[in-house]
Amino acid sequence: MLLTDQPEVTFHWLRVGHCKGPEAMARQGGRLRLIEFPSYVGALHHPRHGWTLFDTGYSQHFFDATRRLPEWLYRSTLPVTLPEAEHLPRQLAALDIDPADVRRIVVSHFHGDHVGGLLDHPRARIVAGASGAEHALSLRGLTATRHAILPALLPDDLRERLDPVESFARADVAGLTAWDLLGDRSLLAVDLPGHMPGHLGLLFTSGGRQVLLVGDAAWTTRSYKDLKPPSRLAKNVMHDWPTTLSTLAALHALDAAHPDLLILPAHCPEGHAAWYAGA
Numbered sequence: 001m002l003l004t005d006q007p008e009v010t011f012h013w014l015r016v017g018h019c020k021g022p023e024a025m026a027r028q029g030g031r032l033r034l035i036e037f038p039s040y041v042g043a044l045h046h047p048r049h050g051w052t053l054f055d056t057g058y059s060q061h062f063f064d065a066t067r068r069l070p071e072w073l074y075r076s077t078l079p080v081t082l083p084e085a086e087h088l089p090r091q092l093a094a095l096d097i098d099p100a101d102v103r104r105i106v107v108s109h110f111h112g113d114h115v116g117g118l119l120d121h122p123r124a125r126i127v128a129g130a131s132g133a134e135h136a137l138s139l140r141g142l143t144a145t146r147h148a149i150l151p152a153l154l155p156d157d158l159r160e161r162l163d164p165v166e167s168f169a170r171a172d173v174a175g176l177t178a179w180d181l182l183g184d185r186s187l188l189a190v191d192l193p194g195h196m197p198g199h200l201g202l203l204f205t206s207g208g209r210q211v212l213l214v215g216d217a218a219w220t221t222r223s224y225k226d227l228k229p230p231s232r233l234a235k236n237v238m239h240d241w242p243t244t245l246s247t248l249a250a251l252h253a254l255d256a257a258h259p260d261l262l263i264l265p266a267h268c269p270e271g272h273a274a275w276y277a278g279a
């Protein structure tokens with residue numbers, strides 16, 4: 001049973017680089033071995049409202065922005081790889097999408113692995129939680145790096161192009177606070193607080209399946225299925241730890257109550273495989 005009826009959109013879940021980190025960082029009870037955390041980007045097409053991206057993954061800009069200290073610390077803590085074939089502009093071109101066709105980018109949050117490609121879309125509107133954008137814009141230097149914010153990745157005109165999610169009509173669903181981005185309920189931005197200020201997910205229906213992109217509200221599928229929060233080592237990068245835990249519990253409950261709903265964390269290969277297995 002669907003959470004709510006929605007007009008269909010087309011959806012691609014694109015892998016755009018990865019970092020390596022210990023499994024135990026993402027999930028309590030995980031092992032210490034290093035595993036890959038790919039960054040996935042959603043590309044969604046609406047017949048009347050065109051293309052929307054959900055996050056942008058890594059990019060050449062990410063490497064340029066982390067060449068020097070203190071930003072280099074970010075890249076050296078979680079080493080990043082971006083194969084040529086995974087660059088987002090290349091993958092969009094393969095789907096016949098010109099960068100200028102991207103009308104809006106929904107930013108789950110402003111960590112460097114999610115906003116690496118904002119600079120490649122200078123005309124797109126940027127949909128984000130107002131508090132998330134202000135928080136990112138307020139940080140500089142080492143303080144920014146410690147929060148995994150890379151100011152060089154933020155467009156100079158971010159404030160002008162920002163459509164705060166709170167400015168859209170409320171369309172709450174299944175106990176979650178949500179906003180109707182296109183006016184027909186096809187793209188519902190969902191409040192998933194805790195990881196960073198203004199952290200957002202996106203709910204839509206594609207190919208008869210309802211999908212909830214959850215950004216970093218859960219790092220892996222196992223995190224929400226088994227209710228395993230990130231390690232306390234990762235607590236430092238979480239904006240609000242108790243709220244991170246309650247959001248994860250809400251996703252766990254939502255998954256249990258709606259077996260047909262596909263919940264996709266931003267960094268989970270298992271989720272990526274689950275989407276393409278049924279697509």
Ligand SMILES: [Zn+2]
Pocket residue numbers: 111113114216266267
């Ligand atoms: Zn992330």
